[in-house]
Amino acid sequence: MNMPVTLVVDDEPDIRELLDITLSRMNIRACCVETIKEARQLLDSQHFDLCLTDMRLPDGDGLSLVEYIQESGLQLPVAVITAHGSMDIAVSAMKKGAFDFLSKPVDLAALRQLVGNALQVSPNHSLEKDRRTRDTLLGESELMCEIRSKIQKVARNQAPIYISGESGSGKELVAKLIHQQGPRADKSFVAINCGAIPHELMESEFFGHKKGSFSGAIADKQGLFQAADGGTLFLDEVADLPLSLQVKLLRAIQEKKIRPVGEQHEVSVDVRLLSATHKDLAKMVQEGSFRQDLYYRINVIELSLPPLRVRAADIVQIAEHLLERLAKANQVPVPQFSRQALIALQQYSFPGNVRELENILERALALHEGDKIDVDDLNLQMTCDEAAKPHGDYNAEQMSLENYLEDVEKKALTAALEENRWNKTAAAKQLGMTFRSFRYRLKKLGLE
Numbered sequence: 161m162n163m164p165v166t167l168v169v170d171d172e173p174d175i176r177e178l179l180d181i182t183l184s185r186m187n188i189r190a191c192c193v194e195t196i197k198e199a200r201q202l203l204d205s206q207h208f209d210l211c212l213t214d215m216r217l218p219d220g221d222g223l224s225l226v227e228y229i230q231e232s233g234l235q236l237p238v239a240v241i242t243a244h245g246s247m248d249i250a251v252s253a254m255k256k257g258a259f260d261f262l263s264k265p266v267d268l269a270a271l272r273q274l275v276g277n278a279l280q281v282s283p284n285h286s287l288e289k290d291r292r293t294r295d296t297l298l299g300e301s302e303l304m305c306e307i308r309s310k311i312q313k314v315a316r317n318q319a320p321i322y323i324s325g326e327s328g329s330g331k332e333l334v335a336k337l338i339h340q341q342g343p344r345a346d347k348s349f350v351a352i353n354c355g356a357i358p359h360e361l362m363e364s365e366f367f368g369h370k371k372g373s374f375s376g377a378i379a380d381k382q383g384l385f386q387a388a389d390g391g392t393l394f395l396d397e398v399a400d401l402p403l404s405l406q407v408k409l410l411r412a413i414q415e416k417k418i419r420p421v422g423e424q425h426e427v428s429v430d431v432r433l434l435s436a437t438h439k440d441l442a443k444m445v446q447e448g449s450f451r452q453d454l455y456y457r458i459n460v461i462e463l464s465l466p467p468l469r470v471r472a473a474d475i476v477q478i479a480e481h482l483l484e485r486l487a488k489a490n491q492v493p494v495p496q497f498s499r500q501a502l503i504a505l506q507q508y509s510f511p512g513n514v515r516e517l518e519n520i521l522e523r524a525l526a527l528h529e530g531d532k533i534d535v536d537d538l539n540l541q542m543t544c545d546e547a548a549k550p551h552g553d554y555n556a557e558q559m560s561l562e563n564y565l566e567d568v569e570k571k572a573l574t575a576a577l578e579e580n581r582w583n584k585t586a587a588a589k590q591l592g593m594t595f596r597s598f599r600y601r602l603k604k605l606g607l608e
């Protein structure tokens with residue numbers, strides 16, 4: 161195998177030497193330059209596996225190099241080296257696509273960890289994993305395809321990601337996929353529901369404790385940060401963190417160090433942080449119940465999951481797939497949905513999103529008779545509003561006008577048929593159209 165090559169851009173000879181020696185001990189060749197101009201020339205002419213750049217360079221700042229690498233489409237992980245305490249610059253670099261950052265003075269263990277993570281990322285690696293994702297994160301709507309490609313992209317760097325979306329919309333699933341597709345896939349993925357830990361135990365749960373540090377601490381205990389060391393920590397329902405812990409979490413993210421309860425010394429941790437909540441975190445910041453500085457750190461990149469009801473095109477595909485999976489798990493033949501059942505599913509608002517769909521199907525599978533699942537088996541709790549309106553008020557960002565109008569039409573035709581006991585002539589009359597036109601529309605909308 162060829163030796164990997166790293167482009168090091170730094171104008172301080174001591175740092176260049178330090179990086180060169182450390183990398184060569186890892187069997188990585190370092191190619192060192194002092195300016196952005198030289199770096200660009202080399203990037204244009206030869207292949208690199210990683211780029212490490214200082215932020216302040218004689219002919220510009222490292223951010224412009226990060227931008228240059230992203231714009232040139234070079235699939236090259238780039239990490240920035242920042243002055244101690246300049247987290248804002250590190251955050252901007254990651255927003256622009258940097259893989260990770262190192263603070264000065266450079267900690268060699270952190271450098272080795274970063275380089276190790278970066279070099280596991282190769283385009284072929286992620287292609288294979290994307291196939292696996294497509295099997296798991298279902299949905300072929302445009303919105304879902306965009307989410308899949310965003311997951312693939314953000315999995316490669318180390319920036320904290322904030323996943324927003326309604327309950328049951330797949331936030332934890334997305335977090336797992338980001339972990340599985342990234343360079344930390346072989347290490348732990350630790351997920352924690354912040355709302356489920358009693359406040360008085362939180363610090364010890366997060367950072368661990370030393371034996372005897374409080375009554376009940378009968379042995380040393382590792383915290384979640386240490387359990388996730390080298391891997392990913394997913395903080396679900398992050399909005400439920402009390403303010404006292406928010407301060408400590410902020411410190412752990414900035415310093416990449418934690419101090420177990422009752423311990424004198426800090427311990428370095430290398431954790432990729434993902435977080436999620438169904439609450440409006442930005443609003444909580446305005447109201448003062450969530451720290452703005454922490455919000456800014458965990459929300460370097462935001463991934464917003466759309467509710468199931470705005471991607472009606474996904475409902476049938478996900479329902480069919482889940483039904484098949486459930487039937488196989490229960491070792492029963494896979495039933496078919498009746499046409500009416502499929503229409504009803506597409507018109508339902510799914511306040512509990514995919515999780516609710518799973519529950520509906522599990523119940524329907526247990527209760528249906530024969531080889532079909534019909535509307536009644538679904539037991540959908542439609543509100544009067546939902547029954548009257550297919551998708552609430554029209555929102556151009558969520559659905560094309562054409563699809564929206566099709567849904568309105570389907571809804572009106574189905575309701576008229578139901579009210580007239582499936583007598584098409586009577587249904588057409590009720591809607592004030594000719595029988596021919598009614599038949600034509602049924603066919604066009606796939607309802608016949």
Ligand SMILES: Nc1ncnc2c1ncn2[C@@H]1O[C@H](COP(=O)(O)OP(=O)(O)OP(=O)(O)O)[C@@H](O)[C@H]1O
Pocket residue numbers: 296297298299325326327328329330331332333334396437438478514515518
């Ligand atoms: N696009 C999808 N394809 C397949 N399964 C999905 C999809 N989205 C969600 N699911 C499934 O729905 C269930 C709920 O998803 P998940 O737990 O990730 O939601 P969540 O947004 O984290 O919920 P909460 O806010 O309540 O924690 C899981 O079983 C998950 O596998």
